[in-house]
Amino acid sequence: MPFDLILKNISKYIGLDEAEKKTFTNHLTTKTLNPKTIFLKSGEVCKYSAFVIKGCLRGYTYDKNGTEHVLDFAPPDWWIADMYSLITQKPGFITIEALEESEVLLLSKKAQEELYSQIPKLERFFRILTEKSLVANQQRLIDNMTLTAEERYNIFCNRYPTLINTLAKKHIASYIGVTPEFFSRMRAKSIRNN
Amino acid sequence: MPFDLILKNISKYIGLDEAEKKTFTNHLTTKTLNPKTIFLKSGEVCKYSAFVIKGCLRGYTYDKNGTEHVLDFAPPDWWIADMYSLITQKPGFITIEALEESEVLLLSKKAQEELYSQIPKLERFFRILTEKSLVANQQRLIDNMTLTAEERYNIFCNRYPTLINTLAKKHIASYIGVTPEFFSRMRAKSIRNN
DNA sequence: TTTTAAAGTTGATGTAGGTTAAGAATTAAT
DNA sequence: ATTAATTCTTAACCTACATCAACTTTAAAA
Numbered sequence: 001m002p003f004d005l006i007l008k009n010i011s012k013y014i015g016l017d018e019a020e021k022k023t024f025t026n027h028l029t030t031k032t033l034n035p036k037t038i039f040l041k042s043g044e045v046c047k048y049s050a051f052v053i054k055g056c057l058r059g060y061t062y063d064k065n066g067t068e069h070v071l072d073f074a075p076p077d078w079w080i081a082d083m084y085s086l087i088t089q090k091p092g093f094i095t096i097e098a099l100e101e102s103e104v105l106l107l108s109k110k111a112q113e114e115l116y117s118q119i120p121k122l123e124r125f126f127r128i129l130t131e132k133s134l135v136a137n138q139q140r141l142i143d144n145m146t147l148t149a150e151e152r153y154n155i156f157c158n159r160y161p162t163l164i165n166t167l168a169k170k171h172i173a174s175y176i177g178v179t180p181e182f183f184s185r186m187r188a189k190s191i192r193n194n
Numbered sequence: 195m196p197f198d199l200i201l202k203n204i205s206k207y208i209g210l211d212e213a214e215k216k217t218f219t220n221h222l223t224t225k226t227l228n229p230k231t232i233f234l235k236s237g238e239v240c241k242y243s244a245f246v247i248k249g250c251l252r253g254y255t256y257d258k259n260g261t262e263h264v265l266d267f268a269p270p271d272w273w274i275a276d277m278y279s280l281i282t283q284k285p286g287f288i289t290i291e292a293l294e295e296s297e298v299l300l301l302s303k304k305a306q307e308e309l310y311s312q313i314p315k316l317e318r319f320f321r322i323l324t325e326k327s328l329v330a331n332q333q334r335l336i337d338n339m340t341l342t343a344e345e346r347y348n349i350f351c352n353r354y355p356t357l358i359n360t361l362a363k364k365h366i367a368s369y370i371g372v373t374p375e376f377f378s379r380m381r382a383k384s385i386r387n388n
Numbered sequence: 389t390t391t392t393a394a395a396g397t398t399g400a401t402g403t404a405g406g407t408t409a410a411g412a413a414t415t416a417a418t
Numbered sequence: 419a420t421t422a423a424t425t426c427t428t429a430a431c432c433t434a435c436a437t438c439a440a441c442t443t444t445a446a447a448a
Contacts, residue, residue, distance in 0.1 A: 063340035071336065084329045093336075120314055127321035134328040135278045141335050142265065142287075145371050146257035149405075169426065177339050182405055184427050343435075363396065376435055378397050 027111035033098035046085035055102025070174040221305035227292035240279035249296025264368040
Protein backbone atom coordinates (compact mmCIF):
# COMPACT_ATOMS: atom_id res chain seq x y z
CA MET A 1 0.00 0.00 0.00
CA PRO A 2 1.67 3.22 -1.06
CA PHE A 3 -0.36 5.25 1.45
CA ASP A 4 0.61 3.32 4.58
CA LEU A 5 3.65 5.46 5.31
CA ILE A 6 1.94 8.81 4.93
CA LEU A 7 -1.10 7.76 6.96
CA LYS A 8 1.13 6.49 9.71
CA ASN A 9 3.01 9.80 9.56
CA ILE A 10 -0.21 11.77 9.92
CA SER A 11 -1.52 9.59 12.72
CA LYS A 12 1.39 10.72 14.88
CA TYR A 13 -0.27 14.12 15.16
CA ILE A 14 -3.98 13.81 14.41
CA GLY A 15 -6.58 11.02 14.24
CA LEU A 16 -8.39 10.36 10.99
CA ASP A 17 -11.29 7.93 10.54
CA GLU A 18 -11.48 5.63 7.52
CA ALA A 19 -13.61 8.03 5.47
CA GLU A 20 -11.21 10.89 6.15
CA LYS A 21 -8.22 8.76 5.24
CA LYS A 22 -9.89 7.95 1.97
CA THR A 23 -10.71 11.59 1.27
CA PHE A 24 -7.12 12.45 1.98
CA THR A 25 -5.48 9.80 -0.14
CA ASN A 26 -7.86 10.57 -3.01
CA HIS A 27 -6.10 13.90 -3.30
CA LEU A 28 -2.70 12.28 -3.70
CA THR A 29 -0.97 11.22 -6.90
CA THR A 30 1.77 8.64 -6.98
CA LYS A 31 4.82 9.36 -9.08
CA THR A 32 8.02 7.48 -9.81
CA LEU A 33 11.17 9.49 -10.42
CA ASN A 34 14.23 8.09 -12.16
CA PRO A 35 17.66 9.02 -10.83
CA LYS A 36 18.60 12.61 -11.74
CA THR A 37 15.02 13.49 -12.66
CA ILE A 38 14.31 17.12 -11.88
CA PHE A 39 11.05 17.32 -10.00
CA LEU A 40 11.05 21.12 -9.70
CA LYS A 41 13.29 23.57 -11.50
CA SER A 42 14.47 26.93 -10.20
CA GLY A 43 12.36 29.62 -11.86
CA GLU A 44 9.22 27.50 -11.95
CA VAL A 45 6.20 27.81 -9.69
CA CYS A 46 5.99 24.98 -7.16
CA LYS A 47 2.56 23.41 -7.45
CA TYR A 48 3.05 20.30 -5.31
CA SER A 49 4.41 19.14 -2.01
CA ALA A 50 6.05 15.76 -2.36
CA PHE A 51 6.04 13.09 0.32
CA VAL A 52 8.81 10.57 -0.27
CA ILE A 53 8.00 6.90 0.15
CA LYS A 54 11.06 5.43 -1.55
CA GLY A 55 14.49 6.70 -2.59
CA CYS A 56 15.81 10.16 -1.84
CA LEU A 57 15.50 13.68 -3.25
CA ARG A 58 17.51 16.80 -2.65
CA GLY A 59 16.61 20.49 -2.81
CA TYR A 60 19.20 23.09 -3.72
CA THR A 61 19.71 26.67 -4.99
CA TYR A 62 22.33 28.27 -7.14
CA ASP A 63 24.31 31.29 -6.00
CA LYS A 64 25.42 34.05 -8.34
CA ASN A 65 28.51 32.05 -9.38
CA GLY A 66 26.33 29.12 -10.34
CA THR A 67 27.46 27.04 -7.40
CA GLU A 68 24.84 24.71 -5.95
CA HIS A 69 23.91 24.84 -2.29
CA VAL A 70 22.01 21.88 -0.90
CA LEU A 71 19.17 22.95 1.36
CA ASP A 72 17.68 19.61 2.24
CA PHE A 73 17.64 15.92 1.60
CA ALA A 74 14.34 14.06 1.61
CA PRO A 75 14.58 10.35 2.38
CA PRO A 76 11.41 8.27 2.89
CA ASP A 77 8.86 9.66 5.33
CA TRP A 78 9.86 13.28 4.53
CA TRP A 79 8.08 16.08 2.76
CA ILE A 80 9.86 18.30 0.30
CA ALA A 81 8.79 21.42 -1.64
CA ASP A 82 9.87 24.97 -2.35
CA MET A 83 7.85 26.49 0.47
CA TYR A 84 8.38 30.03 -0.72
CA SER A 85 7.08 29.29 -4.18
CA LEU A 86 4.35 26.95 -2.96
CA ILE A 87 2.94 29.60 -0.64
CA THR A 88 3.26 32.63 -2.88
CA GLN A 89 2.73 30.77 -6.17
CA LYS A 90 5.53 32.87 -7.58
CA PRO A 91 8.56 31.44 -9.42
CA GLY A 92 10.95 29.94 -6.89
CA PHE A 93 14.70 29.60 -6.62
CA ILE A 94 14.90 25.99 -5.59
CA THR A 95 15.58 22.94 -7.70
CA ILE A 96 14.46 19.54 -6.46
CA GLU A 97 15.99 16.44 -7.94
CA ALA A 98 15.77 12.71 -7.38
CA LEU A 99 19.13 11.32 -6.30
CA GLU A 100 18.10 7.76 -6.99
CA GLU A 101 15.05 5.84 -8.22
CA SER A 102 12.37 7.32 -6.00
CA GLU A 103 8.67 7.21 -5.37
CA VAL A 104 6.72 10.21 -4.13
CA LEU A 105 3.15 11.13 -3.31
CA LEU A 106 2.13 14.49 -4.71
CA LEU A 107 -0.26 16.83 -2.99
CA SER A 108 -1.12 19.84 -5.09
CA LYS A 109 -1.48 23.25 -3.50
CA LYS A 110 -5.09 23.28 -4.63
CA ALA A 111 -5.83 19.84 -3.18
CA GLN A 112 -4.19 20.89 0.06
CA GLU A 113 -6.47 23.89 0.36
CA GLU A 114 -9.51 21.83 -0.44
CA LEU A 115 -8.50 19.39 2.24
CA TYR A 116 -8.22 22.18 4.79
CA SER A 117 -11.93 22.88 4.40
CA GLN A 118 -13.01 19.26 4.04
CA ILE A 119 -10.96 17.99 6.97
CA PRO A 120 -10.08 20.91 9.25
CA LYS A 121 -7.92 18.63 11.36
CA LEU A 122 -5.44 18.62 8.49
CA GLU A 123 -4.88 22.29 9.06
CA ARG A 124 -3.54 21.28 12.44
CA PHE A 125 -1.41 18.55 10.93
CA PHE A 126 0.25 20.90 8.50
CA ARG A 127 0.63 23.57 11.14
CA ILE A 128 2.51 21.12 13.32
CA LEU A 129 4.57 19.95 10.37
CA THR A 130 5.49 23.52 9.51
CA GLU A 131 6.35 24.26 13.13
CA LYS A 132 8.71 21.31 13.25
CA SER A 133 10.25 22.34 10.01
CA LEU A 134 10.73 25.87 11.31
CA VAL A 135 12.42 24.67 14.48
CA ALA A 136 14.76 22.40 12.53
CA ASN A 137 15.56 25.22 10.18
CA GLN A 138 16.25 27.66 12.99
CA GLN A 139 18.57 25.14 14.60
CA ARG A 140 20.43 24.75 11.35
CA LEU A 141 20.82 28.51 11.11
CA ILE A 142 22.17 28.60 14.66
CA ASP A 143 24.55 25.74 13.86
CA ASN A 144 25.81 27.60 10.81
CA MET A 145 26.42 30.71 12.86
CA THR A 146 28.03 29.07 15.88
CA LEU A 147 29.75 25.86 14.82
CA THR A 148 32.73 24.88 12.70
CA ALA A 149 32.29 22.81 9.55
CA GLU A 150 33.60 19.78 11.42
CA GLU A 151 31.04 20.15 14.19
CA ARG A 152 28.26 20.53 11.65
CA TYR A 153 29.45 17.39 9.93
CA ASN A 154 29.33 15.43 13.17
CA ILE A 155 25.80 16.63 13.80
CA PHE A 156 24.87 15.59 10.29
CA CYS A 157 26.33 12.13 10.82
CA ASN A 158 24.43 11.67 14.04
CA ARG A 159 21.18 12.97 12.65
CA TYR A 160 21.22 11.14 9.32
CA PRO A 161 23.38 8.05 9.90
CA THR A 162 21.75 6.13 7.05
CA LEU A 163 22.26 8.89 4.51
CA ILE A 164 26.01 9.21 4.95
CA ASN A 165 26.77 6.12 2.93
CA THR A 166 24.27 6.66 0.15
CA LEU A 167 24.81 10.36 -0.53
CA ALA A 168 27.57 11.71 -2.75
CA LYS A 169 30.22 13.43 -0.64
CA LYS A 170 29.94 16.63 -2.64
CA HIS A 171 26.28 16.82 -1.69
CA ILE A 172 27.02 16.36 1.98
CA ALA A 173 29.76 18.98 1.71
CA SER A 174 27.32 21.38 0.14
CA TYR A 175 24.71 20.73 2.82
CA ILE A 176 27.31 21.31 5.54
CA GLY A 177 28.31 24.50 3.77
CA VAL A 178 31.85 23.77 2.56
CA THR A 179 33.55 22.96 -0.73
CA PRO A 180 34.12 19.32 -1.69
CA GLU A 181 37.87 19.96 -1.40
CA PHE A 182 37.66 21.20 2.14
CA PHE A 183 35.23 18.45 3.05
CA SER A 184 37.70 15.88 1.78
CA ARG A 185 40.54 17.38 3.83
CA MET A 186 38.31 17.57 6.88
CA ARG A 187 37.44 13.89 6.68
CA ALA A 188 41.03 12.84 6.04
CA LYS A 189 42.06 14.74 9.16
CA SER A 190 39.31 13.34 11.34
CA ILE A 191 40.12 9.79 10.22
CA ARG A 192 43.77 10.35 11.11
CA ASN A 193 42.81 11.58 14.57
CA ASN A 194 40.79 8.47 15.42
CA MET B 195 -6.51 50.35 22.27
CA PRO B 196 -3.63 47.92 22.77
CA PHE B 197 -5.33 45.21 20.70
CA ASP B 198 -5.79 47.22 17.52
CA LEU B 199 -2.45 46.23 16.05
CA ILE B 200 -2.78 42.52 16.66
CA LEU B 201 -6.36 42.39 15.40
CA LYS B 202 -5.35 44.22 12.27
CA ASN B 203 -2.47 41.78 11.88
CA ILE B 204 -4.81 38.82 12.16
CA SER B 205 -7.36 40.30 9.80
CA LYS B 206 -4.80 40.13 7.00
CA TYR B 207 -5.21 36.36 6.97
CA ILE B 208 -8.54 35.41 8.52
CA GLY B 209 -11.81 37.14 9.38
CA LEU B 210 -13.00 37.25 12.97
CA ASP B 211 -16.38 38.55 14.13
CA GLU B 212 -16.68 40.76 17.21
CA ALA B 213 -17.36 37.86 19.57
CA GLU B 214 -14.34 35.97 18.29
CA LYS B 215 -12.16 39.05 18.60
CA LYS B 216 -13.22 39.36 22.19
CA THR B 217 -12.57 35.69 22.91
CA PHE B 218 -9.14 36.09 21.38
CA THR B 219 -8.11 39.24 23.20
CA ASN B 220 -9.38 37.82 26.48
CA HIS B 221 -6.57 35.29 26.24
CA LEU B 222 -3.93 38.01 25.96
CA THR B 223 -2.00 39.71 28.73
CA THR B 224 -0.39 43.10 28.32
CA LYS B 225 3.10 43.55 29.66
CA THR B 226 5.51 46.45 29.75
CA LEU B 227 9.22 45.69 29.58
CA ASN B 228 11.90 48.12 30.66
CA PRO B 229 15.06 48.38 28.58
CA LYS B 230 17.34 45.36 29.09
CA THR B 231 14.60 43.35 30.76
CA ILE B 232 15.06 39.67 30.01
CA PHE B 233 11.75 38.27 28.89
CA LEU B 234 12.97 34.71 28.46
CA LYS B 235 16.25 33.24 29.64
CA SER B 236 18.22 30.45 27.97
CA GLY B 237 17.58 27.27 29.96
CA GLU B 238 14.02 28.17 30.81
CA VAL B 239 10.88 26.75 29.27
CA CYS B 240 9.15 29.22 26.95
CA LYS B 241 5.53 29.52 28.02
CA TYR B 242 4.44 32.54 25.97
CA SER B 243 4.57 33.96 22.50
CA ALA B 244 4.97 37.71 22.60
CA PHE B 245 3.44 40.09 20.09
CA VAL B 246 5.23 43.43 20.16
CA ILE B 247 3.11 46.57 20.07
CA LYS B 248 5.77 49.07 21.11
CA GLY B 249 9.57 49.11 21.34
CA CYS B 250 11.82 46.30 20.16
CA LEU B 251 13.06 42.95 21.47
CA ARG B 252 15.83 40.68 20.32
CA GLY B 253 16.32 36.93 20.55
CA TYR B 254 19.79 35.41 20.77
CA THR B 255 21.78 32.31 21.73
CA TYR B 256 25.19 31.78 23.21
CA ASP B 257 27.79 29.62 21.53
CA LYS B 258 30.26 27.48 23.48
CA ASN B 259 32.62 30.46 23.91
CA GLY B 260 29.84 32.49 25.46
CA THR B 261 29.50 34.73 22.42
CA GLU B 262 25.99 35.97 21.68
CA HIS B 263 24.39 35.38 18.28
CA VAL B 264 21.32 37.42 17.46
CA LEU B 265 18.62 35.34 15.82
CA ASP B 266 15.90 37.91 15.43
CA PHE B 267 14.71 41.38 16.18
CA ALA B 268 11.06 42.00 16.98
CA PRO B 269 9.83 45.53 16.30
CA PRO B 270 6.12 46.37 16.60
CA ASP B 271 3.74 44.06 14.73
CA TRP B 272 6.07 41.07 15.13
CA TRP B 273 5.81 37.89 17.15
CA ILE B 274 8.74 36.52 19.08
CA ALA B 275 9.25 33.32 21.07
CA ASP B 276 11.64 30.39 21.41
CA MET B 277 9.71 28.16 19.04
CA TYR B 278 11.66 25.06 19.95
CA SER B 279 10.99 25.46 23.63
CA LEU B 280 7.42 26.64 23.14
CA ILE B 281 6.53 23.59 21.07
CA THR B 282 8.38 20.96 23.06
CA GLN B 283 7.97 22.64 26.45
CA LYS B 284 11.55 21.69 27.14
CA PRO B 285 14.23 24.15 28.33
CA GLY B 286 15.33 26.28 25.40
CA PHE B 287 18.58 27.89 24.33
CA ILE B 288 17.29 31.30 23.42
CA THR B 289 17.30 34.48 25.45
CA ILE B 290 14.83 37.22 24.63
CA GLU B 291 15.49 40.72 25.83
CA ALA B 292 13.86 44.14 25.49
CA LEU B 293 16.22 46.55 23.75
CA GLU B 294 14.18 49.57 24.80
CA GLU B 295 11.03 50.35 26.73
CA SER B 296 8.60 47.93 25.10
CA GLU B 297 5.05 46.74 25.31
CA VAL B 298 4.05 43.22 24.40
CA LEU B 299 0.94 41.10 24.34
CA LEU B 300 1.46 37.65 25.79
CA LEU B 301 -0.30 34.56 24.54
CA SER B 302 0.43 31.52 26.67
CA LYS B 303 0.92 28.14 25.06
CA LYS B 304 -2.11 26.91 26.97
CA ALA B 305 -4.28 29.83 25.84
CA GLN B 306 -3.15 29.27 22.29
CA GLU B 307 -4.24 25.67 22.35
CA GLU B 308 -7.57 26.56 23.91
CA LEU B 309 -8.07 29.11 21.15
CA TYR B 310 -7.41 26.50 18.51
CA SER B 311 -10.48 24.56 19.67
CA GLN B 312 -12.63 27.61 20.40
CA ILE B 313 -11.83 29.40 17.14
CA PRO B 314 -10.53 26.87 14.62
CA LYS B 315 -9.80 29.67 12.18
CA LEU B 316 -6.92 30.65 14.43
CA GLU B 317 -5.28 27.37 13.62
CA ARG B 318 -5.14 28.64 10.07
CA PHE B 319 -3.80 32.00 11.17
CA PHE B 320 -0.93 30.45 13.07
CA ARG B 321 -0.25 27.98 10.31
CA ILE B 322 0.15 30.84 7.87
CA LEU B 323 2.28 32.76 10.34
CA THR B 324 4.53 29.76 10.83
CA GLU B 325 4.78 29.22 7.09
CA LYS B 326 5.89 32.79 6.57
CA SER B 327 8.36 32.48 9.35
CA LEU B 328 9.72 29.28 7.84
CA VAL B 329 10.16 30.86 4.44
CA ALA B 330 11.95 33.89 5.90
CA ASN B 331 14.17 31.61 7.92
CA GLN B 332 15.03 29.46 4.92
CA GLN B 333 15.92 32.54 2.96
CA ARG B 334 18.19 33.67 5.74
CA LEU B 335 19.91 30.29 5.75
CA ILE B 336 20.40 30.54 1.99
CA ASP B 337 21.76 34.07 2.37
CA ASN B 338 24.20 32.88 5.00
CA MET B 339 25.40 30.10 2.74
CA THR B 340 25.65 32.07 -0.47
CA LEU B 341 26.35 35.72 0.31
CA THR B 342 29.21 37.75 1.76
CA ALA B 343 28.77 39.70 5.00
CA GLU B 344 28.47 42.90 3.00
CA GLU B 345 25.69 41.54 0.83
CA ARG B 346 23.85 40.32 3.91
CA TYR B 347 24.19 43.76 5.45
CA ASN B 348 22.69 45.40 2.37
CA ILE B 349 19.76 43.03 2.50
CA PHE B 350 19.31 43.83 6.17
CA CYS B 351 19.31 47.56 5.44
CA ASN B 352 16.71 47.18 2.72
CA ARG B 353 14.51 44.88 4.77
CA TYR B 354 14.63 46.78 8.06
CA PRO B 355 15.40 50.40 7.13
CA THR B 356 13.87 51.75 10.33
CA LEU B 357 15.84 49.45 12.59
CA ILE B 358 19.27 50.43 11.32
CA ASN B 359 19.35 53.67 13.24
CA THR B 360 17.86 52.44 16.50
CA LEU B 361 19.78 49.18 16.90
CA ALA B 362 23.23 48.94 18.42
CA LYS B 363 25.78 48.18 15.73
CA LYS B 364 27.09 45.18 17.62
CA HIS B 365 23.61 43.66 17.48
CA ILE B 366 23.32 44.21 13.75
CA ALA B 367 26.81 42.74 13.32
CA SER B 368 25.76 39.69 15.30
CA TYR B 369 22.59 39.28 13.27
CA ILE B 370 24.57 39.54 10.04
CA GLY B 371 26.98 36.97 11.43
CA VAL B 372 30.22 38.93 11.87
CA THR B 373 32.19 40.43 14.75
CA PRO B 374 31.66 44.08 15.70
CA GLU B 375 35.21 44.78 14.56
CA PHE B 376 34.71 43.38 11.11
CA PHE B 377 31.32 45.08 10.85
CA SER B 378 32.94 48.41 11.66
CA ARG B 379 35.59 47.94 8.99
CA MET B 380 32.98 46.84 6.49
CA ARG B 381 30.94 49.98 6.99
CA ALA B 382 33.99 52.23 6.88
CA LYS B 383 34.90 50.69 3.55
CA SER B 384 31.42 50.96 2.06
CA ILE B 385 31.17 54.61 3.13
CA ARG B 386 34.49 55.33 1.47
CA ASN B 387 33.28 53.71 -1.75
CA ASN B 388 30.19 55.89 -1.99
C1' DT C 389 28.73 67.91 35.45
C1' DT C 390 32.01 64.72 36.10
C1' DT C 391 33.04 59.93 36.21
C1' DT C 392 32.64 55.42 34.59
C1' DA C 393 31.30 52.01 31.72
C1' DA C 394 29.94 50.38 27.40
C1' DA C 395 30.11 50.70 22.40
C1' DG C 396 32.57 51.64 18.39
C1' DT C 397 36.90 52.12 15.68
C1' DT C 398 41.52 51.01 13.86
C1' DG C 399 45.70 48.28 13.26
C1' DA C 400 48.57 43.99 13.38
C1' DT C 401 48.33 39.39 13.01
C1' DG C 402 46.05 34.64 12.79
C1' DT C 403 43.02 30.97 10.76
C1' DA C 404 39.04 28.46 8.72
C1' DG C 405 37.86 27.58 4.70
C1' DG C 406 38.04 28.93 -0.60
C1' DT C 407 40.37 28.57 -5.17
C1' DT C 408 42.98 26.63 -8.75
C1' DA C 409 45.00 22.87 -10.66
C1' DA C 410 46.35 18.16 -11.40
C1' DG C 411 46.12 13.39 -10.46
C1' DA C 412 43.54 9.10 -8.60
C1' DA C 413 39.44 6.56 -8.02
C1' DT C 414 34.62 5.58 -9.15
C1' DT C 415 30.85 5.36 -12.03
C1' DA C 416 28.51 5.51 -16.29
C1' DA C 417 28.33 4.85 -21.27
C1' DT C 418 29.73 2.54 -25.34
C1' DA D 419 35.90 -4.56 -21.30
C1' DT D 420 37.28 0.05 -22.64
C1' DT D 421 36.55 4.61 -22.82
C1' DA D 422 34.71 8.64 -21.15
C1' DA D 423 32.86 11.29 -17.61
C1' DT D 424 32.18 12.33 -13.05
C1' DT D 425 33.62 12.35 -8.36
C1' DC D 426 37.11 12.42 -4.93
C1' DT D 427 41.57 13.63 -3.13
C1' DT D 428 45.90 16.17 -2.32
C1' DA D 429 48.76 20.20 -2.47
C1' DA D 430 50.07 25.21 -2.91
C1' DC D 431 48.40 29.40 -2.45
C1' DC D 432 44.71 32.96 -1.33
C1' DT D 433 40.90 35.68 1.09
C1' DA D 434 37.17 36.77 4.13
C1' DC D 435 36.71 37.20 8.42
C1' DA D 436 38.35 36.44 13.53
C1' DT D 437 41.25 37.68 17.39
C1' DC D 438 43.78 40.59 20.38
C1' DA D 439 44.97 44.93 21.84
C1' DA D 440 44.94 49.90 22.21
C1' DC D 441 42.39 53.97 21.45
C1' DT D 442 38.17 57.06 20.75
C1' DT D 443 33.54 58.04 21.13
C1' DT D 444 29.06 57.68 23.13
C1' DA D 445 25.98 56.79 26.74
C1' DA D 446 24.89 55.86 31.50
C1' DA D 447 25.53 56.80 36.44
C1' DA D 448 26.70 59.30 40.23
